[in-house]
Amino acid sequence: MPPIPAWMQRKRVTIPISVILLSMVAQVLSQAKEQSLLMQGSAAAKSDGTLPPQPVCPTPANPDPLLGARTRKPGRWVGTTPMAKNSPIVVMAGHADSQGMDSAGTPGFAVGMKRQAPMDARMRDELYWNLKVQAAVVRLGKARALKISAYNPPALTIRNNNHPKTNWSQARVRSAKGDYILEIHFDAYSPYGFGSGLIPALNRPLNTIDESLGKAFGRFPRLFRGGLGGPRRGIGILEIGMLEPPLEQKLRNPNTQRQTIDCLALRVVDALEKGVNQSPDEGGNGPQGSDPQTNSADG
Ligand SMILES: [Zn+2]
Structure with a gap:
């Protein structure tokens, strides 16, 4: 042919x-x-021209349409030590080096109660989402010109807490230098979890970043559960919200996942930005716009 x-x-x-x-x-x-x-x-979004396009995010409220309930066990602390605009902020993912151990994090409602498959078989769902939010916080924080970076341990399981590459060891060293250490977490589902909020570091005076995150997410008691290992080493533990519906469904749904992660990260970055270079009396107000004295009482 x-x-x-x-x-x-x-x-x-x-x-x-x-x-x-x-x-x-x-x-x-x-x-x-x-x-x-x-x-x-x-x-x-702010029209300074430097930000990537932001999705439309739910307006902060209490209870919150994005985060769910704030911690049902609130603290009353106030953070007043000023933080400079160029203070280094290190963002970690909670449980990043403790998979397969007792402290692996929550499996979330979908896996723990509904027997759905985990998002990634190598890790608890909490770490999966902690890592996603961590990456988005660093990306958006850099776009806002914050001096922000991520720290990720080299392995998902490091059994020796004092290994130099664990979150805890890195936090102890970096916190001593004055870095602000923020570890992203999701709380357990009901009735085990408490809700969103910051468990602040215990090794230093509470500062204006703690204050700003406390306003935006809520405040856990400073000595929550007698003082956790992370906060003793300089880690501020941020519980984004309980890993349960509707937040968990929005994260698991491929159509709403990216926007949900970006909106969660935006909440964190907004709070970090307000927390640096400000005393708590000078416009460090969160979405409620109330002063720290009255707001601290309700978490
Ligand atoms: Zn956690």
């Missing part, structure tokens, strides 16, 4: 090409829709 001329080859594939074209048009339309959604959000 002689070779088919080029024009005939094109003709023979006319139908497949039109199908491909249709699918390309659909893809472009869908991207345009996504872009338009993001642009709506970007109009709502």
Whole structure:
């Protein structure tokens, strides 16, 4: 059989090409829709031109449409030590080096109660989401010109707490230098969890970043459970919220996952930004806009 001329080859594939074209048009339309959604959000974000487009996020409230309930066991501390704008902030993921150990973190409601598959078989769901939020916080924090970085241990299981590469060991060293150490966590589901809030570090005076995070997320008692290992080494433990519906469903749903993570990270970065270079009396107010004295009583 002689070779088919080029024009005939094109003709023979006319139908497949039109199908491909249709699918390309659909893809472009869908991207345009996504872009338009993001642009709506970007109009709502600060117009300094340096920020990546932000999705539209739920307005903070208590109880919160994004985080759920704040800790049902509130603390009354106030953070007043000023933090400089260029203070290094190190963001860690809770339980990043303790998988397969007693302190592996919560499996979450979906796995723990509904017997759904974990997001990643190597780790508890809490760590999976801690890592996602950690990465988003660092990305958004850098866009806000914060001096912010991530620390991740080299292995998911490090049995010796005093190994130099654990979160705890790194926190002890870096906190002594004056770095602010923030460890991202999700709390257990009901009735075991308490809700969102900051368990502040115990090795230093409470500062304006603690104060700002306490306003935005709530405050756990300073000596929660008698004083945890992380806070004793300089870690501020931020419980984002209980790992249960509706927050957990929004995280697990592929259609809402990215926006949910970005909105959670934005809450954290907003609070960090307000916490640096400010005394608590000078506009460090969280979404409620109340002063620290009255707000500290309700967590
Ligand atoms: Zn945790």
